[in-house]
Amino acid sequence: MLLELNNIFKWVTQGGNRVFLLKHLDLAVEQGDFLSVMGPSGSGKSTLLHVLGMLDDFNEGEYYFQGEPVHGFRDKQRARFQKEHIGFVFQAYHLIDELTVYENIETPLLYQKVSSSERKALVADMLDRFGIVGKKDLFPAQLSGGQQQLVGVARALIGKPRLLLADEPTGNLNSRQSREIMELFQELNAEGTTIIQATHSETNAAYGSRTLHLLDGSWTSTPEP
């Protein structure tokens, strides 16, 4: 078991009423899973991914990651866990505009105290594997959306995370670029990376090993382990 959610609640208070973003949510994800979360806008997909990625709090429930109780962590512990085990891919790529492709991919390593020579080797490997060696000195603005997302994925993977979280990773891409990214995800999954993606698209969801549907913060069907 890589991670487990037990009865997770998350709400915001609006005008004195609780508005539930996540409600009574259970989830179990095994090492090597490729899970697609589907649902309409506002159903809580992003919120779920943020909770899973330890970027956001929840109000009630338990979250175990590799058997460790994330709900009992202090901020610092949580940040360390996140840094070491989780990679993110965003719909809007979120590359740093002032850094080149190479430097963007390198950034997570800077925060993990990896030595300079090791960083060089790791980034070189990643560029090579994604076929973007020739673009390493370009800035994000000089790349197409598909290429930017490729860099985004490379950056998410550089720290060798156990879990890759992707929030609408192809939302800003055309269908050809989407297909490339999805095929890449499939490959990564085959190599052992656990992936959870949120998506609108049935086609993209089909790349995963299983699909869950979210509506108003709850599963529409009970998830099977």
Add this chain to the structure above:
Amino acid sequence: MIRNYLKIAWRSLMRHKTYTLVKVAGLAVGVACCLLIMLFVRSEWSYDRSHSKSDRLYRAWQDEAFQDQRFVNVITPLILGPTLEADIPEVEHTCRIMSMRPIVSLGANRFTESVLMVDPSFFDLFDFPLLRGNSVEPLAGPGSLVLSESAARKYFGDGQAVGQELEMELGEEPRRFTVSAVVADAPVTSSIQYEMLISYANAGTLIPQQARENWFNVNTETYVLLRDDASLEAASAKFPEMMRRALGEDYPKGGFEIYLQPIADIHLNNTLPAGNEPISDPKYSYILATVGLIILLVACANFVLLSVGHSDSRAREVGVRKVMGAQRAQLVSQFMGEALLVTVLSLLLGLGLALLLLRPFNTLISRDLAYPFDAGFAGFTLLLAVVIAGLAGFYPALVLSRFNPVRVLKGRLLVSGGRGLLRQSLVVGQFAASIALIICALFIGKQIRYFQEKDLGYDREHVVVVPTNMNRQEGTPLAERYRTALLTHSEVAAASVDLYSFAETPWVTLGFTDEQKAYQSFQYNMVGPHFVETMKLHVKEGRAFDPAVTSDLAQGALVNEAFVRHFGISDPVGKKLPGRFPSRIIGVVEDFNYESLHSPVAPLVLTLQPDSMMRYTENVGMAYGPQPRISVRLQGGSLTGQVALLKEVWAAVAPDLDFEHSFLDESVAARYQAEQRTGDIVNIASGLSVFIAVLGLFALVTLSLARRRKEIGIRRVLGAGVGAIVRLISLDYARLILIASAIAFPLAWWFMSDWLRDFAYPIDLAWWVFAIAGLAALSIAWITIGVQSARAALSNPVNSLRTE
């Protein structure tokens, strides 16, 4: 890591070139301006501190009771120095410095020079380096003469000055002096200024013995060097006893107190009168220091404003970095480091700019300031860098880094109100400072113009003053011959031969004791019979001097209205002057401002002969050496041609003597040099302050419009016209300018009314000046905002809405 930070900092700066330029240039200009002003203020405060013994050097001053009044003077009796040296064990040495302005001649060349008669201890007490000649005993005997370097050059060019002879008109006849040494010129920041130095050994033959040993005859500044181990208090405590012994039974009558003033205190302490050299009003240092500080603050505010304003665009980066695993401390150090980098760059640029502008600035303020390459200055700059960087970096560093990355990445950051308040108060602060400076600049300018244009009661235009550089007996016949020769030319309207012209005021102060035993004093000048006509004075009662009336010469006197008022004389014409003065008043002239406008018109007596006035006065004060001076009123027109004529006539009358001249209007304007200098600096400072504030506003509006692009787009789609949108944006800022004005007006009013209090003839603080300053700021801001928002409003709304 550091390299990564530096790289991103540099690229981020380069990506927003305009913004970076505005930020860096604003701070650099502010720093440069502040630095130059501070250099000037520092030089004002560094007077007389360069002597190695300056912490032990003092100038004596006295507080003497005479009848009902106290007379405070830094000019002291000649006997004070030797008495101090003999009676007070704490005193190591004294040096008397008596200032004279005799006529010095080398062959046919005659000049009035500033000569100091000093004790030989002069070079032990003060650090004025001897450059050439006898450096051991340069003032050994009465015939020794030490020249300043510039005087040596003036008389002997590049040739050898040491060993040469000069003649000086001291006392009755000319004396010969031999140059024994050449001393460096006194620095500008010295209260002791000289062209030539002669020895006190001359006092014996120059000053009657009675005056040399009398405690009630003041002639000289007395400088005192205390011993290394002596305290000022211990020495001062012995002064009353010393005076009691010196004065004997004269002492208890009223008291005659001696005090010591530290030498570094002389220049800016205007509670004591000026001595040999004029002193400065410390007020001007404070005003300028304040102005410098304001400029610096405006520039810093600008810098912080832009840094904070721009940090929104960095928010996403912060979010991404956090997701990548950056810790808060790492983000804080990144942004702080970045701010420090930009600050240091701007400061360096500012320092360079100041270095570049030092020479023109020196010209503007007629000083010789040097760039301060010292540790204190470096430390100050470093401190400044850290403070500005701290302020500029704190928002992105501390606030942004605290945010939950999810919120940042979703762009939900713009709702924080507190930050808007900070930004708005910075804008308000900048504009308040700018508006206040504009108001002050306008009022100072107005006051200076008033000084220059006020009807002084005489006509200062087209008057050239020609000094004879001779004593009265010798000079008067020459001056009269010159006057007669001039009047044959049609270009000359009138001319008068007087002991002092309007360029040398104050004139002579005379004093007497009236019937009530009260001490009274008034101003006096010996003038020619054509004085009233030449200077275009207005005779109120009686008549002016008439050369045809012989009794005028012996006992006619003109007085001014102030004199009549002060002494309460009714029907003054025909009355005798008060006191024992025998002259009779033949006329009353309307008050005219013969002194500077800092002081009201003092009672004045004019006569054609000084003898009877001098015989019956109890006290004489003179600031300038008496000598016949010819005031020539020209018809107007080309001055150069007419000055050439004056010179030609002079050459015909006095072929051996050099022709000197000055323009009266210029001499009068020079009295307001301190005001003029302050006005110049405040003018430039207010211009810069406005410039910086506008730069800041421009950048801020640009940023805020970028953020409101979507809003503007939606409003446009909903049918808002360009005008409506420009109005919407402008009104926001107009409100800020109004608040700024509300802060600036009372501040400027308070500042200016305090400044004007010292003038006998202040201008009014007209309300419309405030209005002009406020409107100027408003319209400048409005143009800045209007252009920007019109551009935003005119852009196709589809472009701004498509990004979602």
